Amino acid sequence: MDLGYYIVPAVLIIAFVIAIILGPVFIPVLRRLKIGQTEREEGVKSHLQKAGTPTMGGIIFLIAAAVAAFAFSWIYPNVVPVMVLTLGFGVIGFIDDYLKVVLKRSDGLLPWQKLLLQFVVTTVFVVYLLNFTDIGLAMTVPFTHGTASVDLGVIAIPFLYIVVLATVNGVNFTDGLDGLASSVTIVVAAFFVTASLLLNAGVEPAGCAVAGGLMGFLCYNVFPAKVFMGDTGSLALGGFVAGMAYIMNLPLFIPIIGIIYAVELVSVVLQVSYFKLTHGKRIFKMTPIHHHFELCGWSEPKIVAVFTIITIIACVIGFYALY
Secondary structure (H helix, E strand, O other): OOHHHHHHHHHHHHHHHHHHHHHHHEEEEEHOOOOEOOOOOOOOHHHHOOOOOOOOHHHHHHHHHHHHHHOOOOOOOOOHHHHHHHHHHHHHHHHHHHHHOOOOOOOOOOOHHHHHHHHHHHHHHHHHHHHHOOOOOOEEEEOOOOOOOOOOOOHHHHHHHHHHHHHHHHHHOOOOOOHHHHHHHHHHHHHHHHHHHOOOOOOEEEHHHHHHHHHHHHHHHOOOOOOHHHHHHHHHHHHHHHHHHOOOOOOHHHHHHHHHHHHHHHHHHHHHHHHHOOOOOOOOOOHHHHHHHHOOOHHHHHHHHHHHHHHHHHHHHHHHHOO
């Protein structure tokens, strides 16, 4: 049996245990430092009671994932670029959270500063991918049973930037309810782990590390959450999804398996565009779209459960699209 089938449970358990241990260590520290979530008055009213809940908790599963993944990177070198992208975006999120929550700068990083840092991290990933791996930028076409791929040539790199930044923002928008981004991304990570094993891509430790870390974190993040991941976690997860997809030449599969990320992102774009075009009218009651369902009377656990089930179905379709 392939070594990966033995490493998968080991990495998963290591990351899970580390996250479980780190929770009681970091949450009280974040609370003492008064690193609490600030809820907007114009937001969902039921969320006002969450004000003061510790945020920046993404550091819990990021440490767990990094330790577990890098422990096996000497066997699976393709894990490195995935974790570089994951941790790189995690650092950007950490800076943004720190400025907003600790230094009380309401805007955090300015849009141009955040975009510049995202370009820098993505550039490091591209350079590593093209110079230190044998992985190209050709992309497998869904529903061709892996027999067809497309190479965009000179626009492949610009397209990569678009995919990475769109994915990161989609995951970031998904992080708005207790356990939502964590639950959805665990399922997406499971897809990547299985696909990596089947394709012999050699990045399953990265997927297992993030999934295990998120499972441990979810013990503290499930409704009612004791800690939020903040941009520290959500930006990192976006980097993880994009990195795993590119290592396996599967970026065209992101809209399928990451349908929730895509819908969350598109809902915001549509809402903002329609609002400006109609001078104040709205398509949804509130965006990202999970807030629309909240205002329709759905409970947080129900939205998380439904969105997770949709992701499971989407990942099954993803496997059909791959094979």
